[in-house]
Amino acid sequence: MLRRTFLGVLGATCVGAALPTGAEAGGKEFKGYPGSKGVLFDATRCIGCRKCEAACNKVNNLPKPEKPFEDLAVLDERRRTDAKTHTVVNKYGTPEHPVFRKSQCNHCLEPACASACFVKAFKKLPNGAVVYDESVCVGCRYCMVACPFEIPTYEYDEPLTPRVMKCDMCAPRQAKGELPGCVAECPKEALVFGEREELITIARERIRRNPDRYVHHLYGEDEMGGTSWMNLSGVPFKEIGMREDLGTKSAPELTAGALAAVPMVAGLWPVLLGGIYAVSKRNAKVADEEREEAVKNALAKASAEAEKTLSDALEKADVANKRKIEVEVKKAVEEALKPKEEEEAENSEKEES
Amino acid sequence: MEAHNLQEYYTFTKGIMYLLMGGALVGVTLFWQFLMGGKAYRDENKKNYGDHH
Amino acid sequence: MSTPANNGPKSAFNTFNLVAGAILVVGLILTVLRFTQGIGPVTNLDDNNPWGIWIGFDLLCGVALAAGGYTTSAACYIFGLKRFHSAVRPAILTAFLGYALVVFALQYDLGRPWRLPYPIFVSQGTTSLLFEVGLCVMLYLTVLFIEFTPAMFEWLGWKKIRGVVVKLTLVLTIFGVVLSTLHQSSLGALYTIAPSKLHPLWYSPYMPLYFFVSSIAAGMSMVIFEGSMSHKKLHRMMDEEYLKHHDGVVFGFGKAASLVLFGYFFIKTMGVAYDNNWHYLTSGYGLLFLTEMLGFVALPCFLYAVGVRDRNLGLIKKASIITVLGIVFNRFNVSMVAFNYHLPAADRYFPSMTEIGISIFIVTLGVVIFRFITTRMPIFFEHPDYKGDH
Numbered sequence A: 001m002l003r004r005t006f007l008g009v010l011g012a013t014c015v016g017a018a019l020p021t022g023a024e025a026g027g028k029e030f031k032g033y034p035g036s037k038g039v040l041f042d043a044t045r046c047i048g049c050r051k052c053e054a055a056c057n058k059v060n061n062l063p064k065p066e067k068p069f070e071d072l073a074v075l076d077e078r079r080r081t082d083a084k085t086h087t088v089v090n091k092y093g094t095p096e097h098p099v100f101r102k103s104q105c106n107h108c109l110e111p112a113c114a115s116a117c118f119v120k121a122f123k124k125l126p127n128g129a130v131v132y133d134e135s136v137c138v139g140c141r142y143c144m145v146a147c148p149f150e151i152p153t154y155e156y157d158e159p160l161t162p163r164v165m166k167c168d169m170c171a172p173r174q175a176k177g178e179l180p181g182c183v184a185e186c187p188k189e190a191l192v193f194g195e196r197e198e199l200i201t202i203a204r205e206r207i208r209r210n211p212d213r214y215v216h217h218l219y220g221e222d223e224m225g226g227t228s229w230m231n232l233s234g235v236p237f238k239e240i241g242m243r244e245d246l247g248t249k250s251a252p253e254l255t256a257g258a259l260a261a262v263p264m265v266a267g268l269w270p271v272l273l274g275g276i277y278a279v280s281k282r283n284a285k286v287a288d289e290e291r292e293e294a295v296k297n298a299l300a301k302a303s304a305e306a307e308k309t310l311s312d313a314l315e316k317a318d319v320a321n322k323r324k325i326e327v328e329v330k331k332a333v334e335e336a337l338k339p340k341e342e343e344e345a346e347n348s349e350k351e352e353s
Numbered sequence B: 001m002e003a004h005n006l007q008e009y010y011t012f013t014k015g016i017m018y019l020l021m022g023g024a025l026v027g028v029t030l031f032w033q034f035l036m037g038g039k040a041y042r043d044e045n046k047k048n049y050g051d052h053h
Numbered sequence C: 001m002s003t004p005a006n007n008g009p010k011s012a013f014n015t016f017n018l019v020a021g022a023i024l025v026v027g028l029i030l031t032v033l034r035f036t037q038g039i040g041p042v043t044n045l046d047d048n049n050p051w052g053i054w055i056g057f058d059l060l061c062g063v064a065l066a067a068g069g070y071t072t073s074a075a076c077y078i079f080g081l082k083r084f085h086s087a088v089r090p091a092i093l094t095a096f097l098g099y100a101l102v103v104f105a106l107q108y109d110l111g112r113p114w115r116l117p118y119p120i121f122v123s124q125g126t127t128s129l130l131f132e133v134g135l136c137v138m139l140y141l142t143v144l145f146i147e148f149t150p151a152m153f154e155w156l157g158w159k160k161i162r163g164v165v166v167k168l169t170l171v172l173t174i175f176g177v178v179l180s181t182l183h184q185s186s187l188g189a190l191y192t193i194a195p196s197k198l199h200p201l202w203y204s205p206y207m208p209l210y211f212f213v214s215s216i217a218a219g220m221s222m223v224i225f226e227g228s229m230s231h232k233k234l235h236r237m238m239d240e241e242y243l244k245h246h247d248g249v250v251f252g253f254g255k256a257a258s259l260v261l262f263g264y265f266f267i268k269t270m271g272v273a274y275d276n277n278w279h280y281l282t283s284g285y286g287l288l289f290l291t292e293m294l295g296f297v298a299l300p301c302f303l304y305a306v307g308v309r310d311r312n313l314g315l316i317k318k319a320s321i322i323t324v325l326g327i328v329f330n331r332f333n334v335s336m337v338a339f340n341y342h343l344p345a346a347d348r349y350f351p352s353m354t355e356i357g358i359s360i361f362i363v364t365l366g367v368v369i370f371r372f373i374t375t376r377m378p379i380f381f382e383h384p385d386y387k388g389d390h
Helices: A051-059 A072-076 A112-116 A142-146 A171-175 A181-185 A196-209 A251-316 A319-352 B006-036 B044-052 C012-037 C053-065 C068-078 C082-109 C129-156 C159-167 C169-193 C207-233 C240-274 C278-282 C284-309 C313-337 C353-374
Strands: A037-042 A088-093 A098-103 A122-124 A130-132 A191-195 A229-232
Touching: A037 A196, A051 A088, A051 A181, A072 A088, A112 A122, A112 A130, A112 A142, A112 A251, A112 B006, A112 C169, A142 C169, A181 A191, A191 A196, A196 A229, A251 A319, A251 B006, A251 C068, A251 C129, A251 C169, A251 C207, B006 C169, C012 C353, C053 C082, C053 C169, C053 C207, C053 C313, C053 C353, C068 C082, C068 C129, C068 C169, C068 C207, C068 C240, C082 C129, C082 C207, C082 C240, C082 C353, C129 C159, C129 C169, C159 C169, C169 C207, C169 C313, C207 C240, C207 C313, C240 C278, C240 C284, C240 C313, C278 C284, C284 C313
Parallel strands: A037 A229
Antiparallel strands: A037 A191, A088 A098, A122 A130
């Protein structure tokens, strides 16, 4: 698919808000919070032990799953995050050469969930975590529609107080100076926690030192405007269930065009519609006046003609023909007045409708 | 206001945009009254309408 | 027949009452289930498919099909087409009921429905297109209610306040068009945030425009369709004024809808060209897209045109039904069929019986309230005290 150029165009106003790549708006550029944290996942190191899943479950006080975390047979089926699981590890590749990939919230630099939320329930914290505030959540689930990584989940079975559930990069633990649960438990250092800038350097260094071991791409550096959680892999990312067609445009940029058109409609539509109203009213008035004028002209013409007939007749007349003339005049006047009556009748009919 | 990402920046600027939109809608109503509420206008040339045909 | 009286056939409505009553009872039971058990047990919604027919049909189609309110009042009061006057009241009533039911239906879909005012009064997420939709729908519902009140005041005999509201007609109409433009288009813009989930044939940066333009055709077709339905069932409530102008309204809107559909067909095609999506047309989704474009846009456009040229009322009514179905088809495609097109079949969504049941319940509720109001208030007839007063 070709990368899209987003032009927000709405109505006859045709407002274009083409934004250049990168989180820019009106010449302003945003680089995120300085020193914000992130995690680097290296799929070449992951052994699929599910210890991160167990740790996540424990630190977030989530309900115990049906099958214990030690049961690795779970890996044979494709799973996604759900209301009771903030992170899952899936197995890809061949049975001889399995590749494992951990998925959780990627903590976008420009979160789609935050951009989509109409109550600001999502927030990107200075430490890099994207967190959710259930105290304002209405439960519209637009965040789930918006998320390109299909991460937010919903407590569908909760009748009264359902929440959106997702990884918060252990923001409360981070505040205490602790590592995220999954990172702390990983026995293979497949997960590295640190400043995002540093993680990018580390990832590049790994690729440079082992160019044959890695796909030369750091997934999350630019995807959807960049994410705090980034991934390295030895096989193409497509093969470990990560979409490569997401593009680098962030969510706020995707909707910028449509949002930019909104105030233009509010500002110009009343002007345009008021104008159309004024013109159509004026036209109606002019048409009315023209009709009146035409009626008046017809009347004037008719009476002039009648007068002319009368005087002509008078000139020719002699006393003996007087009665005959009177009859003729009467006839002429009647004829002249006929169109007037008709038009008046028509006129009043139109006014009624 | 200092924003570190586009999302925060837009939240702020769009908020002001919405306030302005409200202002524009109320304003245009009042301005319309003002614009249309002048002295009644008598068209001096209206006799001519019938003659254009 | 000039003065409306309740002397029409009563027996025909017994079946209606029976069926409607049964649906309402079932609907109430399902409502209890939904609010005691939660969304999960009664729907097929899941983490991959957070929006089902309660959004795809009740919200998207409901709002699009209620567009008759702003199109009719704009035609009459802004463009000065006075012959549409008798069609304004039924259209406003339909729109008001439509929007009220959209908001009502939303209560089922929201996780915590009592928080619906939060986006406007508690925490304003101004970057969300859904915020825009919510704000506009709230304001427009208010505008529609005020526009509808003259009929109520005439019924109640409150002359003074009716006079005040009637003076606001122009302002309300213009606000109505502004708000409708905004939220109709924003419903389309909701999906601009998810290019990776919506099939490229439906995803386009022009989506807001598509939703807006198609809503105009939908609104006018709905006025025609509904007019013909009401004509059959509520003829006894119609006065000469309404009946005299009815055919004129049908031909006028038929012509306008044809023209709008013509434009819509081309801007949709231009969207395919804009993203160079031609090659998708040969796929399965391409077939679906072509069906939508040829069968539900080009065809009714042509039928409308022929109907208007030949003064063929029957053909225009058929075209209006096809257009209405086409809008439903389009909204279903955007919100469900072509949404999550990348997921394996097992993860795709199909509505549960409860979801369908609730949607039917809400539509029935709308018809019952519409009947209740039109058989009492001056909607299809002019109140004798206010004849010719507009």
